[in-house]
Amino acid sequence: MISSLHKIVSNAAIKWPRNIALIEDGRSITYKRLNDLVRSFAGELIRNGLRRGQRVGILSTNSINSCAMLFAISRAGGVAVPLNYTQDAADISAAAIDASMSSLYVGKAFEDKAGLANSAIRKMKAKKGQDAKPKDLALIVYTSGTTTAGALGVMLSNKNLISNAASVMKYAGLKGKDRIVCVLPLYYIYGLSLLLSHFLAGGTVILENRFMYPNVVLDVIEKYRATGFAGVSSHYAILLRGSNLKDRKLPYLKYFMQAGDAMPPSLTRELLETFPGKRLFLMYGQTEAGPRLTFLDPPLAKIKPGSVGRPVPGVEIKIVDETDRVCGVGEEGEIAARGDNIMLGYWNNKRQTEKVLKKGWLYTGDIGYRDEDGDISVVGRRRDFLKIGGHRVSPLEIERLVMGLDGIMEAAVVGVQDPIMGNRVKLVVSLMPHKKLDKEDIIKFCKRRLAPYKAPVEIAILKSMPKNDEGKIDKEALRVLC
Secondary structure, three states, X not given: OOOOOHHHHHHHHHHOOOOEEEEEOOEEEEHHHHHHHHHHHHHHHHHOOOOOOOEEEEEOOOOHHHHHHHHHHHHOOOEEEEOOOOOOHHHHHHHHHHOOEEEEEEOOOOHHXXXXXXXXXXXXXXXXXXXXXOOOEEEEEEOOOOHHHOOOEEEEEHHHHHHHHHHHHHHHOOOOOOEEEEOOOOOOHHHHHHHHHHHHOOOEEEEOOOOOOHHHHHHHHHHOOOOEEEEOXXXXXXXXXXXXXXXXXXXXXXXXXXXXXXXXXXXXXXXXXXXXXXEEEEEEEOHHHOOEEEEEOHHHOOOOOOOOEEEOOOEEEEEEOOXXXXXXXXXXXXXXXXXXXXXXXXXXXXHHHHHHEEOOEEEEEEEEEEOOOOOEEEEEEHHHOEEEOOEEEOHHHHHHHHOOOOOEEXXXXXXXXXXXXXXXXXXEEEEOOOOOOOHHHHHHHHHHHOOOOOOOOEEEEEOOOOXXXXXXXXXXXXXXXX
C-alpha cells in the first residue's frame, strides 16, 4: 500500500502521467505536471525551514495550487492543517495557535484573514527525519464549528486516509476515466476523500467553488463530461428543486455520491426518478473515520432509501446499548466502528479522545439500528434528540417526513424549551420556487402522520436556509433567526 499522502501523486505520475489530475476554472494539470509542482512546493517549504512533523496551515479555496500544497507538505515531512476560510480572522488565528503551526499557505483574497494568524505562528524546533511512515500523522482536520467554540482537531495518519480512500475507490469502482465535480471544500473531510479516492484511481477532480449558482455547476458537469457528482442533502435539494437539473440529460454522468448528513428518502426517490439509469451511493461516515464508514449498494437505493448500508471494505461496525451490549435486529443503539481508517485521536485533547476511542473502537455518538438484512439506518445524533414529555424525539424523523410534502425545498427541526414538556418541536422550512404553502397546511400534514408529541407546534417559513461551510443547514443560525 502507498505509505504517505504525497506518494499518491508520485505513483499516479508514474502510472498515468498524461491523465488530467485537476481542472480549475478552465485550467487543467496532468499528474506528471502536478507531481512536478508538488516537488517544487516541497523544496520551497524545506528551504524555508520546515522540519518533520511541523504543522502547516492551508487557507484557500479549492485550487490546483492548494491541492499541490497539501501533497507538498506531506513530501516535505510536515502535517497539513486545512483551514475553514469562511471563518473570521480570530477563529483562524485560534486554529493556528491550537495546532502550533510553523507556517501558513494563503490563497488569493485571504491575506486580510491571515494577518492575525501569521502573527501567532512561530518556528518550532524539530528534527529532520526520513520519509513519513503509514502510522505517522498526516493531517489535522477541525470538526464543524469554530475553534473558539470547541471544535476538535481530528488527527489522521497516512494509513487512515489512504486505506479509506482505497475502500471508496474499490466499492465505487473508480477508474482512470472517471471525472468528478467537487463542490465540497477540501478542509471538509468529505471533499478531501473525493480527491484522494479519485487520485488513487488516476481519475480527474474538477474543482468548482460556485455552487451558489447551481446552473453554472450543471454547465461545468456538461462541459467537462463529468462522470460523477458528490454532495450533501442540501446540494441535491437545491439541484432538484431550485435549478434546471430536470431539464438536463447529463449523458456522461454515471454516479452520484451523498454523505455528510442523512438524505431524506423522498429526495432519494426524486433523484432516482429523474435519472433512473445512474448509480446513487448513499454513504455514512465521520471526520474521525477518515471519513467513510458505510455505503448502500446502489441497486438498493430504490428499495431502502433511508438506509446507509453496510461497512466499507476494511471497516467493522457494531451497534451497542448503554452497557456496550450488541443490539439485536431493529434495536436502536450507538454506532461504533473500528478499522485502519479510525483517527489517532484529537489534537491536544486526551480527555475527549478517551471519550470516543475505547479499546480500538470509535464510538460515533450516532444512534442507529440494523435491519434483518444487516443494513444500517441512522436515526440521528444522540445529542440532537429532543426530550418531550418523557419521550425521546429524533428531529431527523420529522425532517424526512416533511421533505415528502410537495412544495418543500428544505426542512429542519430545532428544539424550543418548554417549561412543562421540556422541549417542543419547531419546524423551519423553505419552499420551492413558485410554490405556496400555508403554515396550517404543514401542521395538518404532520399531525396526520406523527404522534401528537412529535408534531411541530411552531412553523417558520424562510426564503432560504442558512448553510454552514460544508453546505449543511446551520441549525445554530436557525435558532437565532427564528
